[in-house]
Amino acid sequence: MGNNVIDLKKFEVKSNQSFFFDNNIWMFLFCPIGDYNTQKQKSISGLFENILNRNSSIIINNLILSEFSNAYLRLDYNLWKEETRYTGNNFKKDYFSTQRASETREIIASTINGKILKIADKHPDSFNSINFVDIFSYYKTIDYNDAIIYDQCKNKNWILITDDGDFSQFGDITIVNP
Numbered sequence: 001m002g003n004n005v006i007d008l009k010k011f012e013v014k015s016n017q018s019f020f021f022d023n024n025i026w027m028f029l030f031c032p033i034g035d036y037n038t039q040k041q042k043s044i045s046g047l048f049e050n051i052l053n054r055n056s057s058i059i060i061n062n063l064i065l066s067e068f069s070n071a072y073l074r075l076d077y078n079l080w081k082e083e084t085r086y087t088g089n090n091f092k093k094d095y096f097s098t099q100r101a102s103e104t105r106e107i108i109a110s111t112i113n114g115k116i117l118k119i120a121d122k123h124p125d126s127f128n129s130i131n132f133v134d135i136f137s138y139y140k141t142i143d144y145n146d147a148i149i150y151d152q153c154k155n156k157n158w159i160l161i162t163d164d165g166d167f168s169q170f171g172d173i174t175i176v177n178p
Helices: 023-030 038-053 062-084 091-095 099-119 132-138 144-156 165-169
Strands: 005-007 018-021 057-060 159-161 175-177
Touching: 018 023, 018 144, 023 038, 023 062, 023 099, 038 057, 057 099, 062 091, 062 099, 062 144, 132 144, 144 159, 144 165, 165 175
Parallel strands: 005 175, 018 057, 018 159, 159 175
Antiparallel strands: none
């Protein structure tokens, strides 16, 4: 398999393309508490605007929304632990029922409903038609969620936008890295 990874700076968005944003891209766009790598955030935001201006679509599925929700909340949990100097390690018992966690979940829900779902095209996971022989073949070198993402991008001819280097081993999909 040839490598089909393109640097974001060299990638040209064309009309009517379909893009699948990995969770790390959604986190750069819509998780301000991360405040991580602002230059990369700017590059990704530019791509995001370019895609929308070219009448191309951004695909979202429940798997990514689950990853986004969980990663955002876990990030806030880690910040909460630092701020409070909390030494416990039980996310569910110690943090999940706090007022802060409740407020963060409200922010997450608002971000998903008010931003992500307003611009992204919802796509079913098609669980009933997944070829699990393929999924578990990919799972030998990437995690399960990434195997699902790769399989869907491959079968739907979606361009994968990701900051995850694990996908670079697959040359049969187009991958854009910021």
